Amino acid sequence: MSSAFAALRNLFLRPWLLAALAASASAILLLIASIGLAMHQVQQSEREQMNAKGERFLERLEQIFGQLREGVDQLQAQPLRGCSPQMLAALQQVGFNNRFVFEAAYIDGETRCSNRLGEHSTEPVRPPDIQGPTYSYWLNTSTEPNDNLAALMLGRGHFRISTSRGHLSDVVDLPPGGSLLVVLDNGMRAVPVLGPAQAWPPTPDWSLDVANSMWELPDHLIYRMPTKSPDYQLVLITPRASLPLKMNGVIWLLFPGSLLLAWCIGWLVLQLVRQRQSMSSELQGALRRGELQVLYQPILELNSRRCVGAEALVRWRHPDGTLTSPDLFIPLAENTGQIRQITDFVLQRVLEQLGQLLRANPQLYISINLAACDVMVPRIGRVAARLLALHHVAASQIAFEVTERGLIDVVVARDNLQALRSVGHQVLIDDFGTGYCSLAYLQTLPVDCLKIDKAFIDALGHDAASSGVAPHIIRMAHALQLRVIAEGIEYEDQALLLNSEGVNYGQGWLFAHPLSARQFAELVTRGRRRGPRRIDDEA
Incomplete structure (x- = not known):
């Protein structure tokens, strides 16, 4: 089949x-x-x-x-x-x-x-x-x-x-x-x-x-x-x-017009498919040539501003220095199946770049995003086990983030996520509140942490209709004994308000822009807050 x-x-x-x-x-x-x-x-x-x-x-x-x-x-x-x-x-x-x-x-x-x-x-x-x-x-x-x-x-x-x-x-x-x-x-x-x-x-x-x-x-x-x-x-x-008789005359007018419009539609489809295949081929070449790089968005404890981990982000930087947005190549990779290669690349690059740092800091963890295709099959667990054994890093220091939209079949996803969690990996629900995961399903999923989407963080303190979503998610997570990470924090008053609501962890440009492996290691080893830095400022 x-x-x-x-x-x-x-x-x-x-x-x-x-x-x-x-x-x-x-x-x-x-x-x-x-x-x-x-x-x-x-x-x-x-x-x-x-x-x-x-x-x-x-x-x-x-x-x-x-x-x-x-x-x-x-x-x-x-x-x-x-x-x-x-x-x-x-x-x-x-x-x-x-x-x-x-x-x-x-x-x-x-x-x-x-x-x-x-x-x-x-x-x-x-x-x-x-x-x-x-x-x-x-x-x-x-x-x-x-x-x-x-x-x-x-x-x-x-x-x-x-x-x-x-x-x-x-x-x-x-x-x-x-x-x-x-x-x-x-x-x-x-x-x-x-x-x-x-x-x-x-x-x-x-x-x-x-x-x-x-x-x-x-x-x-x-x-x-x-x-x-x-x-x-x-x-x-x-x-x-x-x-x-009237229709015969009308058809002679409609027939060439319909054929011309159909030809235009076929030509557009041909160009789109070629462009898609071209980008897919370019992405495959980027993997071979090492054009993909991994950056790290620090996750800090809001009280002490101590770095406890980071989210691994993949970026596609061309030889001329230009960047292709992940919003373009990640959906393409998911549709063509190349996302598995990218996930394996990110996991391998994280352990190669930060293996020593993770071994020296047992409480530090790096979270990696999983696509729906990896949530629905147990493949990533075997890949992670092999790489972790090779680099002597504990499974608890590699967390996996899944989105609600990636939980296509909740029953199958629950079994695979439970298999990851049983060997020590943490499981995080990313962009919580933007999908269709009901409370009944959430109670049955093996989850350690909820990450609140940036859109709900931006609405805090405003009269927007979504301003009450973040507090609701926080109370729900506490009731389920789950940790909460707020994404996209850009202002100090947001951090203070979230901390007062019981959110202990956050990430965003208030603390640091995505950092290279060397910059992230400096942030952890020096134990101090890193000022905002754009990826263009990397050494």
Whole structure:
């Protein structure tokens, strides 16, 4: 299993492969997202166009029905009957006065006359589609696609007034297959006014009582227009066959843009992987060339200001004197597995540089940071045992610092830390309060000391929300009978306040900057406080 994982890991460390995978995945995701967005925009545009058409139709229909009612009321109110010249003049006058009146006619048995001189008036032979108390309505009185034929007819008494199909179709051109329907019989029957007949009802759950005016079906859009009459509803229905055609044009715009952006993402991934591998190779070379060095941050007793130990810090100094921040190369080393070599290097360098000092001062200790990979396996214990035996240094003088974030599996970590502690090593929790280690877990871990993160030390004496964290950690550590080390002390009042809170140990620039091995040995052997010194001041 491990060999398969290693082969897979090596495969994915190839820059071109990673770049190609990133570009391919980006292209697919971008195309899917772009097509989805384009479809949403096309559908939104389609809905807006449908709403606009429906509103224009409704406005025109209200005007038409208003004029038809006004005309037929005017004819019904006048006393003339029969087809006298005066009646023809009255019918013609109604046609002249109302823009949307196509034909005004008088019908009484065999007696017929119309304002359309010389033309036979149109009378539907079927019963009215809508029979109201005052008016009768005939819908789609002619199915021929001719704008100069009647489409709607209104009747009252012996008078009939109709409008032509052209008066409706000049507002909005219906697409092929689209229809303007009048829905009757409580939504169970639909009569086309414009366009072909449609299958009705469109869906099994169709109802005139629904609140939404727009219905979206896979192949049709249905727009329901409210009317003042409870006897009928107006419905505009159009096919959605235009959607794929619109999408074809949009895709041709999205396709090259998505590919170009995916290529840019692949190129960036390639550069990042190469840079990462380049730094990884440089780090490996730095280990071989001895460019890594170990400095020591003294840990002092706050009461006496006596040095009791130090934290070993690794620095990468290039031949030209420039430094690479540990924040850059330590995470890289953890991800590539090189952190184990660095930890072994630090442990070996500490014992080589300070072995004599540690043997001469049995109470002095040096703490070394452990990465998560070394917390989860017992490897470092064997390495430390071999080096300690070689340099004749007691295990109690080498402490190991672990962070809360390094405790991935608390049960496994507890067993490995207990193995280190059982041979005499001290175990410290570094940057306590910044991770996720609960009190319940802390009680079960084999720990000797908590180190309070600098962020909480800086908040002491201020009104910041985190100003009470440090005192809380101190009280918790005392309850668990653990020692406390405050990190990042820069001012005397911080040291005094911490000491008054029961913190016995601290480290920070107030006491000393990171020191070389020779400077740290001088600090211990002379037994005096060292003034602040930067690493650039080393001899």
